[in-house]
C-alpha cells in the first residue's frame with residue numbers, strides 16, 4: 001500500500017522530470033549551436049575560462065580593432081576551433097563586407113566553419129553570393145573555400161545549394177571561374193554524372209578559353225582511361241567463356257576490331273623501338289615528308305590525306321600542321337604505323353612498295369618508277385641507312401635539293417663556289433654534282449647532312465651557315481666572324497642566295 005507521503009513524493013519526482021525534459025527541449029531547440037560548441041569544447045579538452053577570455057578578445061578586435069587586428073582575429077579563428085563561438089557570427093558576417101580586402105577574404109574563409117560547425121544559414125548564403133559576385137578575387141576566394149570542403153568531403157560539399165551554385169557557374173564568362181567550377185563539380189560524386197553537368201561538358205570542350213578546354217579535357221581523358229580499363233576487363237572475362245565457345249570468340253574479335261577502326265590507332269604506340277628497326281631520324285627527314293607530299297597519280301592527294309585516323313585500311317597516319325611541320329608525337333606515331341609495312345611477316349603479306357605497285361584505294365599505281373624519289377628514299381631507309389642528326393633539328397630536304405644545293409655550286413666573283421672549297425672540309429663537306437650538274441640521291445643526302453651540322457636550331461640566324469658566307473676574310477663586325485672564303489655575295493643579306501638560306505634554316509621539319 002502506498003502512503004500519502006509516498007504519493008506526494010512521486011508527484012514531485014514526476015514534476016521535476018517533466019521540467020527537466022522541458023528545459024532540455026528548449027535547450028536543444030533554441031540553444032543548438034551553443035550546445036554543439038560546448039560539446040566540442042569539452043571534446044577538445046579546453047579550459048572554459050581561458051576560451052572565454054580569448055573569445056572576448058577576438059570579439060573586441062573584430063568590433064573595434066584596426067584592419068591588421070581584424071585580420072589577426074580572423075586568422076586566429078581559422079586556425080583555432082576552440083575559439084569558434086557561434087555568437088561571433090554577426091561580427092564575421094559584417095566583416096565579409098569590410099573595405100579592406102585582406103579582412104574581407106579572411107572573413108569569407110571563416111564562412112565555412114560558420115556554416116558547417118555553427119550551422120549558420122546566413123553564412124552559406126553569403127558564401128554563395130560571393131561565388132556568384134562581380135568581384136573576381138572575392139569569387140575565387142569563395143570557390144577556394146568550397147574546394148577545401150570538397151577535398152575534405154565535409155558537409156558543405158554535400159549541400160544542394162552548393163551543387164546548384166556550381167552548376168550555374170560552369171558557363172561563367174570568366175574562364176578561371178568556369179574552369180574551377182568544372183573541376184569542383186567533377187570532384188563531387190553527386191554532380192559527376194549529373195545530366196546538366198555532362199551536357200555542359202560536351203559544349204565546353206569546344207570553348208575558345210584554354211583554361212576551360214584544359215579542365216574539360218582532363219576529365220574526358222580520365223574517363224577514357226577508365227573506359228579502356230573496363231573494356232579490357234570485359235574482354236578478359238569474355239575470353240574465358242570463348243575458350244569453350246568458338247562463335248563467341250569470333251564475335252569478340254569482330255567487336256574489338258570494330259572498336260579499333262572506329263577510334264583511331266590500329267597499332268598501339270610502342271614504348272621502345274626494336275633494335276633492328278630502321279632509323280627514326282632518317283624516317284623523319286626523308287620518308288615522312290614523302291607521305292605528306294601531293295601525288296600526281298592520286299589527283300593531288302597525299303598518303304596522309306587518305307590514311308588519317310578515320311581513313312582507309314589498317315594504315316593510319318597523323319597529318320602535319322598547316323605549316324607542313326609534324327609534331328614529335330605525330331612523327332613517332334607515323335614511324336610506328338609504317339614499321340609493319342617494312343618487312344611484312346606471314347604468307348601473302350606485302351611490303352609497302354609492293355602494295356603501291358598496283359592500283360590501290362582507287363588510285364595509282366603510286367611510287368611506280370624505279371627512279372621515283374620517295375620510293376628510293378623509302379628503300380634506302382629500309383636497307384638500314386641512318387641520318388646522324390637530332391630529330392628536332394631537321395630541315396626541309398626537298399627545299400634543300402631544289403634551292404640550297406644549286407646555290408652551293410654557283411661561282412662567285414673569284415670564280416670559286418662553296419662546293420669547290422668545301423669538298424675537302426671536315427664539317428661543312430659538300431660533294432660536287434656529276435658533269436651533267438645533277439647529284440645522286442646519296443650525295444644529296446650527304447650534302448644535306450653536312451649543312452645541318454652548321455645550323456644552330458636554337459638560334460637559326462646565328463648559324464655558321466648563314467653568317468660565314470657574308471663574313472669578310474679579315475672579319476666582319478656585323479656577324480662577329482671571319483670566313484677564309486670571304487664575302488660570297490656582295491649584296492650580302494639582300495642577295496637572293498642569302499635570303500634562301502635564311503628561309504631554309506628558319507623552319508624545322510619536326511616541331
Ligand code: HEC
Pocket residue numbers: 291298301302303304305306307312313314315341352355356360361362363366367
Ligand atoms: C586516294 C586515297 C589513297 C591514297 C592517296 C593512298 N592510299 Fe593507301 N589505301 C587506300 C585504301 C582505300 C586502302 C585500303 C583498301 C585497298 O587496299 O585498296 C589503302 C591501303 C593501303 C595500305 C595497306 C593497308 C591495309 O589495310 O592493308 C598501305 C600500306 C597503304 N595504303 C599505303 C599508302 C601509301 C604509302 C600511300 C602514299 C604513297 C597511300 N597508301 C596513298 C587509299 C589511299
Ligand code: HEC
Pocket residue numbers: 408416417418419421422427428454464465466468469482483484485486488
Ligand atoms: C675560297 C674558298 C671558300 C669558298 C668559296 C667558301 N668557303 Fe666557306 N670556308 C672556307 C674555309 C677555308 C673555311 C674554314 C675557315 C673558316 O672558318 O673561315 C670556311 C668555313 C666555312 C664555314 C664554317 C664551317 C666550320 O666547320 O666551321 C661555313 C658554314 C662556310 N664556310 C660556308 C660557306 C658557304 C655557304 C659558301 C658559299 C656560299 C662558302 N663557305 C664558300 C673557304 C671557302
